[in-house]
Amino acid sequence: MAEAKQSQAGPRGPQKRREVLLKLRPDVEITEQMQRGEKCYVIKDPLSLRYFRISELEHSVASLMDGANTVDDICSKIAERTGGLQIPKETIADFAVTLRRANLLANTFPDDARVLYRTMKARRKMLGLRHKIKNILYVKIPLVDPDKFLTRTYSCVSFVFTWGFMVVAAIVFLLAARIVTGEWDRLVGGLEGLLTLENLFYFWFLFIAVKVIHELGHAYTCKHYGGEVHEMGLLFLVLTPCLFTNVSDAWTFKKGRAKFFTSFAGIIIELFLAALAALVWAATFEYPGLVHELSYKIMILCSITSILFNGNPLMKFDGYYILSDYLQLPNLRANSMRCVGGCFRKYLLKMPEEGADIREPVTRIYLIYGLLAMTWLFSVMLGICVGMLRAFYLFGLWITFFTVFGLSMKIVRTGKFYAKNYDKVGLSGRTRVIVLVVLAGLIYLLFFHTIDAQVTSTFVLQPQNLTTVTAPRTSVLAEVYVREGEKVRKGRPIMRFENKELEVTLEHTRLQLQILENHLREENAKADMTGAHINPDLVVSLADEIVDTKRRIKDLEEKYRELTVLSPVDGYVLSTGLRRHLGRGFQKGDGLIEVGDPSTMTAEIKVEHKDFGKIQEGQKVVLKIKARRNESAEGAIETKSQRELTEVSKEVTAGAGGHFFTRQNPFTGAEIPLENVFEATVTVPNDKGVLRKGMTGKAHIHYGKTTIAANIWKGLSSWLKDVLRL
Numbered sequence: 001m002a003e004a005k006q007s008q009a010g011p012r013g014p015q016k017r018r019e020v021l022l023k024l025r026p027d028v029e030i031t032e033q034m035q036r037g038e039k040c041y042v043i044k045d046p047l048s049l050r051y052f053r054i055s056e057l058e059h060s061v062a063s064l065m066d067g068a069n070t071v072d073d074i075c076s077k078i079a080e081r082t083g084g085l086q087i088p089k090e091t092i093a094d095f096a097v098t099l100r101r102a103n104l105l106a107n108t109f110p111d112d113a114r115v116l117y118r119t120m121k122a123r124r125k126m127l128g129l130r131h132k133i134k135n136i137l138y139v140k141i142p143l144v145d146p147d148k149f150l151t152r153t154y155s156c157v158s159f160v161f162t163w164g165f166m167v168v169a170a171i172v173f174l175l176a177a178r179i180v181t182g183e184w185d186r187l188v189g190g191l192e193g194l195l196t197l198e199n200l201f202y203f204w205f206l207f208i209a210v211k212v213i214h215e216l217g218h219a220y221t222c223k224h225y226g227g228e229v230h231e232m233g234l235l236f237l238v239l240t241p242c243l244f245t246n247v248s249d250a251w252t253f254k255k256g257r258a259k260f261f262t263s264f265a266g267i268i269i270e271l272f273l274a275a276l277a278a279l280v281w282a283a284t285f286e287y288p289g290l291v292h293e294l295s296y297k298i299m300i301l302c303s304i305t306s307i308l309f310n311g312n313p314l315m316k317f318d319g320y321y322i323l324s325d326y327l328q329l330p331n332l333r334a335n336s337m338r339c340v341g342g343c344f345r346k347y348l349l350k351m352p353e354e355g356a357d358i359r360e361p362v363t364r365i366y367l368i369y370g371l372l373a374m375t376w377l378f379s380v381m382l383g384i385c386v387g388m389l390r391a392f393y394l395f396g397l398w399i400t401f402f403t404v405f406g407l408s409m410k411i412v413r414t415g416k417f418y419a420k421n422y423d424k425v426g427l428s429g430r431t432r433v434i435v436l437v438v439l440a441g442l443i444y445l446l447f448f449h450t451i452d453a454q455v456t457s458t459f460v461l462q463p464q465n466l467t468t469v470t471a472p473r474t475s476v477l478a479e480v481y482v483r484e485g486e487k488v489r490k491g492r493p494i495m496r497f498e499n500k501e502l503e504v505t506l507e508h509t510r511l512q513l514q515i516l517e518n519h520l521r522e523e524n525a526k527a528d529m530t531g532a533h534i535n536p537d538l539v540v541s542l543a544d545e546i547v548d549t550k551r552r553i554k555d556l557e558e559k560y561r562e563l564t565v566l567s568p569v570d571g572y573v574l575s576t577g578l579r580r581h582l583g584r585g586f587q588k589g590d591g592l593i594e595v596g597d598p599s600t601m602t603a604e605i606k607v608e609h610k611d612f613g614k615i616q617e618g619q620k621v622v623l624k625i626k627a628r629r630n631e632s633a634e635g636a637i638e639t640k641s642q643r644e645l646t647e648v649s650k651e652v653t654a655g656a657g658g659h660f661f662t663r664q665n666p667f668t669g670a671e672i673p674l675e676n677v678f679e680a681t682v683t684v685p686n687d688k689g690v691l692r693k694g695m696t697g698k699a700h701i702h703y704g705k706t707t708i709a710a711n712i713w714k715g716l717s718s719w720l721k722d723v724l725r726l
Contacts, residue, residue: 022074022096023067023106030059031252036328036362042251045104049230051251052102053330061092065105071096140244143233150223161224169272176275179282188627199297206294206301210270211242214310217269218262222247225258256325263321267306274302313369314376327365336370343367349418350426446709453706455611458658459603459623459699460651461691463596464683467569471586472562475499480578482593488567494593495578497563497586506556513549516542571595574693594693601684601691603635605699606645606652606660609676614703615640621682626697628690635682637701645677651696658696 029044033053041059043052054062060081064074071092078087099105159165180187219229231246250262277299284292309315313323316333324332342356343363357363385400418425475497482494520542574594586592603623607615615637623633647670652658662671682699684691706714 021067021070022065024062024065024099025104025106028104029252030062031254033254035330043104044249044252045102048103049246049248050102051248052104053251058095061087061095062099065096065099067106139236141234141236142231142246145230146219146232146245147228147230150219150229154220154223157220158224160220169275172272172275172279176278179278183282202294202297203301206298207305208242210273210298210302210305213273214266214270215243215245217265218247219245221262221265222250225250225253225255225262227253227262251330256328259325260322263318263325266318267310270302270306270310274299274306277302312376314373315380329362329365332366332369333373336366336373339363339366340370340374350431351421351424446712447707450705450707451711452702453704453711455607455614455701455703457605457607457611457699457701458652458660458696459605459682460649461601461603461625461684461693461695463571463574463594463598463693464600464602465569465571466574466594466596466602466693467571468591469494469565469568469593469595471497471588471590471592472565473497473499473502473559473588474586475502475563476583476585477581477592478583480582482573482578484573484576484578486573488571488573488595490567490570492567493564494567494573494595495565497565499560499563502556502559502563506553506560509549509553509556513546513553516546516549520546565592567595569595571597574598596693598689598691598693599686601686603682603684603699605680605682605701606648606658606677607680607701608659609644609678612640612678612680615680615701616703620702622700622702623682623684624698624700625691625695627692627695630697633684633691635684637680638683640680641678643678645673645679647671648673648677651694 025045027046029046031042031044033040033042035053039056041054041056043054043062045051060078061074064077069077071089074092075087075089079085096105215232219232222229227247227249229245229247229249233244235242235244247262250259253259253262277295280295281292281299284295310317311319313319320333324330329335339356342353343358345351346353346356347358358367381403385396385403476499477495478498479496480494481496482488488494520539523539523542572595574596575592578593581592603621605621617637617640619637621635621637623635624630625633647665648660648662650671652660653662653671660677661674663674664670665672680701
């Protein structure tokens with residue numbers, strides 16, 4: 001029995017592979033492609049919806065896997081077809097193993113089931129829960145196969161792909177461009193204060209709806225060019241649910257135009273939605289309301305997300321696939337990362353590295369893209385971690401931990417690799433001298449070169465001499481004498497209130513005075529006519545009552561005059577929509593109109609107690625105004641308050657992008673800082689009138705000299721204290 005088993009087992013390893021009849025699965029689809037002027041082929045597995053790109057020679061080998069040839073047969077036939085090209089049998093055997101592991105071969109090996117099981121288990125492990133947790137900001141959950149639905153409904157949207165619709169779309173884009181250029185100031189001005197809690201809810205809802213339309217645009221375009229769409233589901237992008245569509249079937253398109261439009265369809269449809277929203281926004285200028293506000297939000301959302309995110313080729317969204325198709329370089333990101341590592345080892349460490357030839361144009365493309373993508377990825381992850389830590393502290397800690405953990409693991413693996421291959425590093429003596437000189441220069445720049453020491457904090461712009469006019473007492477607004485932007489002088493009437501109770505009381509008191517005076521005159525006249533003696537007690541009593549009544553009338557008239565509100569300072573009316581409040585009741589002290597001089601603005605800089613002692617009057621200040629694309633304005637510290645602020649404006653809080661963590665007063669809604677905060681002021685000219693009340697940004701106060709290393713350590717320690725709440 002033992003001898004029988006041994007004879008049945010036959011040869012193993014490469015010898016066994018050469019004697020097996022190789023056969024591709026009959027349902028596998030192969031499509032001819034052109035890549036950078038060379039012919040190649042795409043293999044599609046219709047079961048797993050996976051795609052593989054092979055060269056023309058590999059296709060020749062695969063075409064001979066028809067179930068009638070072994071490895072030896074394929075070697076000899078390839079030599080006949082190519083005029084004597086000899087391919088090592090081990091190379092063909094390894095290629096067959098690769099196809100076998102990808103489940104592209106028919107079951108020809110006795111242990112095929114076991115190999116495929118191990119392969120699928122490895123893929124599940126790679127894409128399992130641990131992978132999803134580590135990639136918590138980008139989680140895909142397939143749900144349905146929409147191909148039949150898209151086929152049935154394609155006729156409803158087929159008009160989008162006609163020339164007539166394209167002409168209409170071009171007209172819409174031109175009109176929208178005209179509106180945007182003509183109303184640019186109004187468009188940019190509306191960005192200030194856009195990210196409120198209420199608007200975030202609208203943006204979140206609109207973002208989901210727009211992304212659904214975006215992905216359907218990809219799907220229907222793929223169907224239009226004859227492709228299939230067999231996967232659609234949820235994509236949690238930075239914890240925001242969206243729709244994703246797998247249009248990988250576009251890789252089988254022979255025409256590059258079809259691939260381009262399939263990848264570009266989502267961006268086109270978002271920009272078209274933005275253009276339509278711009279038309280609605282312009283048409284509703286005179287009718288402000290929900291439609292006007294929603295159209296503005298859709299216009300901003302669709303344009304910004306399309307250009308900054310979907311159109312960004314440094315992220316694996318539409319822009320990346322468009323660039324990859326344009327350059328005809330599949331797997332651009334992965335190949336670029338490998339190329340960066342290869343060039344680093346070959347040209348900097350002088351290690352033997354195959355394929356990293358910087359003289360090749362493709363290598364230079366990979367190198368440039370890889371460096372840009374790595375820089376962008378680092379900045380995005382840093383921004384996400386810092387933003388989450390400020391807005392959602394506990395969840396931000398979790399994201400930061402996994403980000404740092406993943407980065408640390410990569411550094412450890414890289415360190416192990418170079419430690420293991422240290423003997424292959426071939427730096428010459430001259431190169432080592434250059435490295436030492438560069439390191440010495442860096443040490444000098446970091447620890448000995450001095451720069452300006454700065455205190456950085458948040459400021460809020462207010463017009464100079466800003467004064468809020470309040471309601472004089474509980475009353476109803478009757479008239480408004482001024483308009484927004486109108487110049488007023490101190491003492492000029494700007495509005496009038498009504499207080500019916502006060503008016504009735506004043507009229508009643510005047511009537512009472514008249515009665516008392518008439519009574520006194522009657523008593524005096526009666527004494528004169530009859531010669532009777534005057535009752536002195538009655539006369540004195542009437543006189544006292546008259547004096548008291550006149551005093552009450554004077555007080556009431558003073559209160560009545562207060563109902564006509566005068567401008568407390570010279571300046572301009574800065575409030576809007578004043579006449580909308582006509583007929584509305586106000587309590588004493590309610591703010592109504594702001595009057596100030598916007599030609600000169602005052603920057604109110606909020607400073608922490610630990611930095612406030614470094615600030616002195618006259619120090620240089622550079623203001624970076626956020627709403628003006630970080631436009632700079634310079635000034636000097638004019639005043640510094642010695643009184644601690646009990647509350648701060650919402651614009652400087654951490655939730656609004658400022659420096660200070662606060663808690664909200666449950667009764668008044670005021671923001672109370674959790675640390676000691678003081679205030680310094682700087683005057684900024686506003687000759688062009690572009691600065692507005694409430695604009696915020698970063699104030700950089702120069703107070704001395706420091707080194708780059710000390711400045712970095714100060715910023716890092718301050719950031720860690722904020723993160724750890726020390």
